[in-house]
């Protein structure tokens with residue numbers, strides 16, 4: 001008999017062959033109950049003395065948590081079983097008897113991070129991973145449909161895109177090189193042959209503050225297009241994020257519910273998203289009694305206050321130049337830049353940073369000098385403004401930030417299988 005998946009077994013009548021892992025094992029009188037897990041889900045299997053050979057019953061009674069098995073049996077509707085179906089075991093082969101599984105009830109978050117390679121087998125992480133798969137694939141579909149090219153920028157770089165304070169330095173055969181914080185500058189180079197380009201790459205930030213929304217390694221979705229101004233840039237972003245939310249809301253309803261997120265919340269995410277200027281944001285925050293003044297960067301608390309009562313993300317536009325990166329286009333007021341952060345609802349904070357790019361080499365040099373950067377490393381970037389420069393814009397979306405929001409996770413580390421944080425890169 002050919003093996004079928006657990007998902008396919010639900011609702012099937014008659015004999016099936018299944019294989020997977022025992023996430024739970026419990027013996028009740030003359031029946032061994034096993035919760036069998038595979039890549040598609042879990043189902044209860046009952047091995048009853050007499051229904052199976054004496055040998056098979058003995059093997060079943062010796063099963064341990066996480067042992068791998070193959071079996072045949074008959075699927076039956078059973079309201080008492082989780083999911084409403086049960087398999088009555090007929091034959092059992094044990095592929096591997098697992099050693100005593102270290103994860104039992106009541107383990108601390110730190111311990112679970114130490115055994116993350118095993119904790120990945122929990123339902124929660126599997127559900128999050130399915131959501132992540134779905135949203136990345138929805139993004140890819142969106143770009144293809146709208147005729148953007150997926151590209152492959154480098155990870156080893158010579159210059160910082162987002163400032164030297166959070167950059168990881170590496171020894172490159174005796175030279176200093178850096179792990180990419182953003183593919184932006186490389187995508188900017190790629191708009192000249194292709195106009196609309198995007199990429200998903202790992203980005204690295206040597207973040208020294210411990211927060212629930214910073215990883216030191218994260219997956220970064222970035223896009224860049226020629227002839228795109230900042231207003232059109234925001235329209236791209238709201239359309240893309242809505243497509244991701246719709247796909248997850250529709251395709252992952254079951255996973256979302258298990259994670260405590262109502263899929264209807266995501267189905268509400270549709271363009272347009274509200275836009276408020278940074279100037280207005282400061283006034284709103286002051287009226288709410290918060291201690292902020294023009295020129296301050298917005299922290300988690302302020303971002304949370306700005307989305308109070310909102311069901312969709314909002315854009316905060318035109319931040320002061322001095323709190324944003326050197327490459328953003330200066331507005332005519334000479335103080336603010338043509339940029340926007342997209343802020344997710346419910347206090348999940350910034351999920352996208354984007355801007356129109358400066359074409360003024362002297363302005364960018366002045367900004368970089370003030371930051372103490374080595375201008376020599378940026379000569380190639382300035383070349384992009386010397387040979388057929390055009391207005392262009394782009395943005396970067398933190399995949400784990402969006403996963404955290406969609407899945408309503410307390411901490412961003414649960415949005416990725418092997419989180420890298422200030423004091424952890426094992427396992």
Ligand code: 4AD
Pocket residue numbers: 161162181182183184205207213214215216217218220222223350351352353354355394395396397398399400401
């Ligand atoms: O706002 P950021 O720093 O912008 C850039 O890197 C631009 N160069 C992007 C571009 O225009 N191509 O980062 C973009 C997004 C943030 O909005 C956030 O979602 C995510 O990347 N992000 C992080 N996610 C997890 N951990 C961190 N330490 C992050 N830092 C930024």
Ligand code: MG
Pocket residue numbers: 341350352353
């Ligand atoms: Mg940002």
